[in-house]
Each structure stands twice: as structure tokens, then as C-alpha cells.
Amino acid sequence: MKRIVFYRPSLFCGGAERVIVNKANFYSSLGYDVHIILKKNIIEFELNKNINIHVLFDIERLSYIRSFLERILGYLYYLISSILISYKLKLIVRKIEENQGVIDCIFIHSNKAFMEAMNFNHEKKIVICHSNKSALYNSSEYRYKRFIANKVAQITLKKEKKIVCVSNGIKDDLISNFNVDESFISVIYNPFDLEDIKEKSLAFPVTLNKPYIVHVGRLSKEKRHEDLIDIFHLSQIKNTHKLLVIGDGIERNFLENHVKKLGLNNNIIFIGRVDNPYPYIKSADLLILSSEYEGFGNVLVEASALNTPAISSDCNYGPKEIIKNEYLYPVYDIKEGARLLHKTLNNINGSTGIYDVSVYSTKQICGEYLKI
Numbered sequence: 001m002k003r004i005v006f007y008r009p010s011l012f013c014g015g016a017e018r019v020i021v022n023k024a025n026f027y028s029s030l031g032y033d034v035h036i037i038l039k040k041n042i043i044e045f046e047l048n049k050n051i052n053i054h055v056l057f058d059i060e061r062l063s064y065i066r067s068f069l070e071r072i073l074g075y076l077y078y079l080i081s082s083i084l085i086s087y088k089l090k091l092i093v094r095k096i097e098e099n100q101g102v103i104d105c106i107f108i109h110s111n112k113a114f115m116e117a118m119n120f121n122h123e124k125k126i127v128i129c130h131s132n133k134s135a136l137y138n139s140s141e142y143r144y145k146r147f148i149a150n151k152v153a154q155i156t157l158k159k160e161k162k163i164v165c166v167s168n169g170i171k172d173d174l175i176s177n178f179n180v181d182e183s184f185i186s187v188i189y190n191p192f193d194l195e196d197i198k199e200k201s202l203a204f205p206v207t208l209n210k211p212y213i214v215h216v217g218r219l220s221k222e223k224r225h226e227d228l229i230d231i232f233h234l235s236q237i238k239n240t241h242k243l244l245v246i247g248d249g250i251e252r253n254f255l256e257n258h259v260k261k262l263g264l265n266n267n268i269i270f271i272g273r274v275d276n277p278y279p280y281i282k283s284a285d286l287l288i289l290s291s292e293y294e295g296f297g298n299v300l301v302e303a304s305a306l307n308t309p310a311i312s313s314d315c316n317y318g319p320k321e322i323i324k325n326e327y328l329y330p331v332y333d334i335k336e337g338a339r340l341l342h343k344t345l346n347n348i349n350g351s352t353g354i355y356d357v358s359v360y361s362t363k364q365i366c367g368e369y370l371k372i
Helices: 015-029 060-073 076-099 111-116 133-137 143-157 168-178 194-200 225-235 252-261 278-283 298-305 334-345 362-369
Strands: 003-008 033-038 052-055 105-109 125-129 163-165 185-187 212-216 242-246 268-272 286-289 310-313
Touching: 003 015, 003 076, 015 033, 015 105, 015 298, 015 362, 033 076, 076 111, 105 111, 111 125, 111 143, 133 143, 133 168, 143 168, 163 168, 168 185, 194 278, 194 298, 212 225, 212 278, 225 242, 225 252, 225 334, 252 268, 278 298, 286 298, 286 334, 298 310, 310 334
Parallel strands: 003 033, 003 105, 033 052, 105 125, 125 163, 163 185, 212 242, 212 286, 242 268, 286 310
Antiparallel strands: none
16 A cells, blocks of 8 residues: 655645645545645545644644744745754654555655655655745845845755656756756656546526626735736726636725725725635636736636636746646736737637647556656
8 A cells, every 4th residue: 555645834725735635535535545745734625534734733822923923034944944844744754654554655745845854754745836936035024034035045955865846947946046956856747636627616596787807826926916906997898897816905994995996896806715605616607817927827727627727927837738838828918918808709600719738637547756
């Protein structure tokens, strides 16, 4: 029996978390012994009952101290905390091996997780890079935090001998900006349970008094929702369509005020975060992704699985590897985004813009991971 271990700080709702759940459930369905190690006991997804959950420690008592140190030290905090977290990981992995047997793969997922586990060494360890690290580490307004983030990432990544990037763009970023040896890197796209997406899209009907376009994503600055709203406004499709924004985050109040200033209260609807966005995606005339940067762009594949056309900003990285060039517009270019939105809505002919959604099936992708 194969034995698979995942490490992730938590399974709070998000794209990387959904990827882990898809992989874990698939391996479990094959009869593999699957273990998920979490730093925090937060699980917002449905897991197969045979999956084993391990929690490193109860850190809620230290949450205020941790938050303070993260704000002050930035990514240096993860370098320091890796000593304790790596030690706890070693203990749990050793216990699994002693009680159950040899481990075939240990997947370390997320931007923070690979830093926290930098002192955890195991021959089966594989680091999964989901994010555009250059953009992420340079996003802080404080110069010293940007410097620390990049240095910590360089130190950490150069220690790893097995790295999987979810797009070719991330791979190029690691080689060019973090001096990672190309021979240590593989590119494997994110897996999608295409049949499950289709089934969940039928969970409930979506009824509005107008057709609509949809955006799904966390309401944070890098998603550029202000651009999304301005594109919708400039395209002049408000007479025929509404815009549904699914997701929540720190930008929500600002974005709602921006909508009011433009007089679009009756045209743009903020749905908030939902457990199942697929009925909204399936019933939409079009999905739009407006990000400044991505690691992959999961929602583009999900839209294609539901035969919903999609357009996207041509951001680094991911969308250009998923979607055809004629469905991309330059990041920040409101005028071109509006032109593309209007053109695509008026020329829907059954094409979703995706090259071939079948290459992202869970079975195919999870098989590739076991070959590393």
C-alpha cells in the first residue's frame, strides 16, 4: 500500500487548499494510506473518512504574539519558527513510519509551508510551489520586508532537491530570480475533479432578472477588482448583464464604495464567500479573471469544465498557459479589457477559450506526482 503525507498550515477555504483536498481524496479512493498534517486544525472541505489528520500543536493561545511577530519580522518569522515546526513534523512523520510503514511521498504545500518546513529533511519530501513568488515577496510597502522575504526564499529553496511548480511561469521565476537549479524542478499543473465540479454545479438554480458575468476570487489587492469594476462600467454591458462578484476579503468595503461612486449598485452584486461557486459559474454567460498576478488560475479551468467562456488578464503566471491568446488582455489595461469583454459576450460560439480541459483531470495529474 502506498503511503502519502501532506503538510499545510490549514485547510481554510482557498485554491491551494482545494488542490490538496482533490489529491488527498483521490489517493484515498485508490486505497492509499493518506495523512494530512496541519499546523492549525481548520478544515473547510469534505475529506474522505479514511484520511488521517494530524495537528502539530494548539497555537491559538499564541495567536496574538504570532501575529505581532509576523507584522514586525515579515518572512523572517517563518525562518525562525521553522525550527520548532520542522521538529514537530519529524516527530509525526517518524511515528507514521514506525506504526504504518514506509512513506512514498511527503508533499509540502504553500508559500509559508515550505519555509516552515525548511529544516525538515526527508528523501520523499516534495515542495509544491503554487504562487508567483517574485510578485508576492515584493508586494510589501516596506523595503526591509521585501529584502527579508526574498532572502529567506532563496535560502529555503536552494535547500530543496524536489520542487514542483504548478505553471511554467513559476518555474522560470524560481530559476531566474531565486537561483534554483532547473534540474530540481518539475512542472505539474493543478488537478481538478471534473466530474465533481459538474455534479456540484447542479446543486441549486441561479435566478436573476438579467444574464450575468461572474468573477470568483478573494477580495484582495492583487486580484484587481477595481479594474474588474471599471472594465464592466466601460464596456457598457450593464444594460444587458449584471456582474456577480463571489468571494470576500479586506477590499470589500472599498470596492462597494467604488461601485456606489459609479452608480452601479443595481448592476454589481457582491455574493460573498460561498462553499459551492459552481452553480454561479455554470449559469454565467462569461467568467472574468482580472488579477495582477497568479500562480495558475484555477477558476479558468473550472469555468471551462462547465462550458462557460472565460477571459483573463495576461498576468504572471498561469492564464497564458491555460487560455488562448485572443481571450487575454494586458494587466491594468481597462480599455482593452472592456473591449475584449464586449467582443467575447457578443461572439459566444461554444468556445470556452481553454485549450483542453481534460489534461487537468485528477487521475492524470495525480499519476504524474507519483513518478517524481
